[in-house]
Amino acid sequence: YTLGSHSPILPHPGFLPFSLPDPFSVPWEAIISWALAAAQFFYTTGHQPVFPAIHWNAAFVGFQQGHDANLMPALLVGANTFASHILFAVGCPLLLLWPFVCEVSSSRSETLRSGMDGSEEQLMEMRLRETPERFSAALLQLGLKYLLVLGLQMLACVLAAMILRRHLMVWKVFAPKFLFETLGFAVSSLFLLLGIGLVMRVDCAVSQWFKQVILAQPR
Numbered sequence: 001y002t003l004g005s006h007s008p009i010l011p012h013p014g015f016l017p018f019s020l021p022d023p024f025s026v027p028w029e030a031i032i033s034w035a036l037a038a039a040q041f042f043y044t045t046g047h048q049p050v051f052p053a054i055h056w057n058a059a060f061v062g063f064q065q066g067h068d069a070n071l072m073p074a075l076l077v078g079a080n081t082f083a084s085h086i087l088f089a090v091g092c093p094l095l096l097l098w099p100f101v102c103e104v105s106s107s108r109s110e111t112l113r114s115g116m117d118g119s120e121e122q123l124m125e126m127r128l129r130e131t132p133e134r135f136s137a138a139l140l141q142l143g144l145k146y147l148l149v150l151g152l153q154m155l156a157c158v159l160a161a162m163i164l165r166r167h168l169m170v171w172k173v174f175a176p177k178f179l180f181e182t183l184g185f186a187v188s189s190l191f192l193l194l195g196i197g198l199v200m201r202v203d204c205a206v207s208q209w210f211k212q213v214i215l216a217q218p219r
Contacts, residue, residue, distance in 0.1 A: 023099040024131075024138040028145070030095050034088060035149040038188070041084035049180035050172070055080050082187045089188040090195040092146050096138055132207055136200060143196050150185050157181040 047053060058080035059073035060066070067073050079086065157178045164174050 024096070024134055026095045026138075026142050026145070031142070031145045032149055034092065034095060035146065035153070038084050038088035039153070041088070042082075042184075045084060047081055049177040051176055078187070082184055085184045085188045086191045089146075089191040090198075092142065092192055093139060093195055093199045096135075096142050132203065135203065139196055139199060143192055146192060147189060150188055154178075154181045154185050 047055070054077065056077065059076045061076060063072070157174075161170070161174045161178045164170055167174065
C-alpha cells in the first residue's frame with residue numbers, strides 16, 4: 001500500500017511476484033505421467049502381458065501371401081505389441097519443447113490483444129538458440145529421468161516375481177509380466193535414444209544454419 005492511501009500498488013503486468021520454473025527442467029510429475037500413459041495405452045490397444053493375448057494376426061497385415069523368413073513377422077508383431085512404448089519413447093523430447101511452444105502461443109495472443117510490436121515475440125521464439133549447450137544437457141537429463149522411471153517399473157516386476165515365486169500363477173502371470181516389462185524397457189530405451197539423437201541432429205543442423213545466416217549478414 002502507498003503511504004497515506006488505502007489503494008494497493010498494482011504491479012506491472014509483466015512482473016511476477018514469484019520465480020517461474022526453469023523451462024529447461026522437466027518436472028518429475030510430467031515424466032511419471034508420460035511413462036504411465038505408455039503403460040496405459042498398452043492395455044488400451046487391447047494388449048495384455050501374457051502370451052495367449054499376443055496379436056499374432058499382426059504378422060500378416062499387408063502380407064496376405066505369407067513370409068519367406070521369420071524376421072519380418074517378428075518385427076510386425078513386436079511393433080504391434082510395443083507400439084505405445086515406441087511412440088511415447090520417441091515423443092519423450094516433446095516434454096522439453098512443450099513449455100516453449102506454450103510460451104510462444106501465449107505471447108502471440110497477448111501481443112494481438114495489446115497491439116504491441118512483435119519483436120519481443122521473436123526473441124521468445126529464439127530462447128532455445130540462446131543456450132544450445134544447456135538444451136542438449138536438458139535433453140540428456142530428460143532421457144535419463146525417463147529411463148529411471150521405466151527402470152523402477154521393471155524393478156517392481158522383479159520384486160513381485162521374486163516375492164511370489166511360490167505362487168501357483170507365477171509362470172502364467174508374474175513371469176510373463178516380468179518378461180514383457182523387460183522387453184518394453186529395452187524397446188523404450190532403443191527408441192528413446194533414436195528420438196534424442198534425431199532432436200540433437202536437428203538442433204545441430206539449425207545451429208549450423210544460424211551460423212551461416214549470421215556470417216552472411218553485412219557488417
